[in-house]
Amino acid sequence: MTEKDYNDCVRQYADNVYRFILKNLKHEEDARDVVQSAFEKMWRNRAEVEADKCKSFLFTVAYNQMIDHLRKAKRVTLKEEFREDARISYKEVNNAKKILEEALDRLNETQRSLVMLKDYEGYSYEEIGQIMGLSDSQVKVYLHRARLQLKNYLVKPENVI
Known part of the structure; x- marks a missing residue:
């Protein structure tokens, strides 16, 4: 994959990858990080990636990065304390x-x-x-x-x- 092929891939698929990851993670910053790392990995491996397979490579890497992110997030537990009178319930x-x-x-x-x-x-x-x-x-x-x-x-x- 040449630099031009890489840039074409970024232009063509960046929005699709981001939208896919964002819909799954539901957090913009995390989605940006995952997509950024996927493009970074594609750049580092551009010599091995064929230009016509860049879409598949990119989505595969982004998907795997998203799964890793979700697994890490599951290990972290956050505890929030609420006062009983501060809770509002409505449908x-x-x-x-x-x-x-x-x-x-x-x-x-x-x-x-x-x-x-x-x-x-x-x-x-x-x-x-x-x-x-x-x-x-x-x-x-x-x-x-x-x-x-x-x-x-x-x-x-x-x-x-």
């Missing part, structure tokens, strides 16, 4: 975006990433398999199960708008 009005985000949050990391890559970013089963290190049939099965889980959550009476 928000349901809206589709909030319900969909709650449904996606209920999926595990792999399922959420599959749904985001296929349904939000529009990648093929083959591309998703390359990014996540799964076979095409595994992608299809895991995606089917994730969609069923989403469907079962979304059709609950309390979630219907």
